[in-house]
Amino acid sequence: MISNRPGSRRSLRGPAAAAALAAGLLATLASGGCGTSAAATGKALTRGNTWTFGLVALRPGAQEGLLDATVHNQSRSPLVISSITLTGRGFGTVIKLVEVKIAPPETGRNGTPGGAFEVYPPTVYWTVGGTCNQQVLVTVRGYRLAPGKEARVWFLVQAGRPGTFHVRGDVVRYRQHGVNYQQFIPTGYQGSVAAHAPFVPIDPLEKRCLKSVKNARLLPGHYLTKPKHGCTTES
Numbered sequence: 050m051i052s053n054r055p056g057s058r059r060s061l062r063g064p065a066a067a068a069a070l071a072a073g074l075l076a077t078l079a080s081g082g083c084g085t086s087a088a089a090t091g092k093a094l095t096r097g098n099t100w101t102f103g104l105v106a107l108r109p110g111a112q113e114g115l116l117d118a119t120v121h122n123q124s125r126s127p128l129v130i131s132s133i134t135l136t137g138r139g140f141g142t143v144i145k146l147v148e149v150k151i152a153p154p155e156t157g158r159n160g161t162p163g164g165a166f167e168v169y170p171p172t173v174y175w176t177v178g179g180t181c182n183q184q185v186l187v188t189v190r191g192y193r194l195a196p197g198k199e200a201r202v203w204f205l206v207q208a209g210r211p212g213t214f215h216v217r218g219d220v221v222r223y224r225q226h227g228v229n230y231q232q233f234i235p236t237g238y239q240g241s242v243a244a245h246a247p248f249v250p251i252d253p254l255e256k257r258c259l260k261s262v263k264n265a266r267l268l269p270g271h272y273l274t275k276p277k278h279g280c281t282t283e284s
Contacts, residue, residue: 088231089228089231090232091221091223091225091231092124092232093122093123093126093128093223093230093232094123094232095121096232096234097121097235097236099235099237100117100235100236102117102236102238102239103238103239105240105246106240107144107240107246108208108242108244108245109208109209109210110207110269110270111207111208111246111268111270112169112205112270113166113205113206113268114168114171114203114204114206115165115166115206116152116161116164116166116171116202116204117164117201117236118201118202118234119199119234120151120200120202120221120234121198122194122195122196122197122199123197126225126226128193128223128224128225129193130151130189130190130194130221131189131191131229132149132190132222133149133189133219133220133221133222134149135220136218136233137214137218137237138216138217139213139216141209143208143209143212143242144207144209144216145206145209146205146207147205147207149202149204150186150205151201151202152184152185152187152200152201153187154198154200154201157182158175158182161182166255167251167252167255167267167268168258168266168268169265169266169268170186170264171184171186171203172255172258172259172262172265173254173258174255181261181262183258183262186203194223205268207269208242210242211241211244212242214240214242215237215238215239216239218234218235219233219234219236220232220233220234248272248275248276250273251271251272251273256273259273
């Protein structure tokens, strides 16, 4: 009889050995293999200072666009970004991520300053040039960041259940020299979600461009004038 006591060895031959080998291989593949699923901690991106931006209270379902975080390749080799997400207390419950895009460095009407936006895509009246500028947004996955170059990250978040949140920063996953890395960038956000959050008027510089820029739209939960008696009008 073959012993199953701890420390004993079982010798398998023939079909039994093949079955055991196949089972072990499947288990290894399911778990991602040895060292293939876990990304190494990267150093190619500039960590930067720790920033935490305060947001106004949001009502459940309201959305807010955030254009503050950056990714800067301080290494001497290009890298390719695969994903970017947020992390911290209340993320995924009190506040949820709707969209992540890269905002490449643009000039003229194709770029905007950073900050929080109530308009999608991020659109604002540029007082220096007297024009309505709209930030270009591109897909995160596959975005190539050359050595010494940087780009900003656009997060579109949505208020979930009532409570408070403190997003500590974002986790960037990228590939460089054939190796997968992940790196934490400490640009965070904190605020709250409340069923009766006070009305906050849209930024006048964003409001000014809503009608003049064809594809600009107001994000859910924001209104041009204060709703009366619970009505949710956008004009």
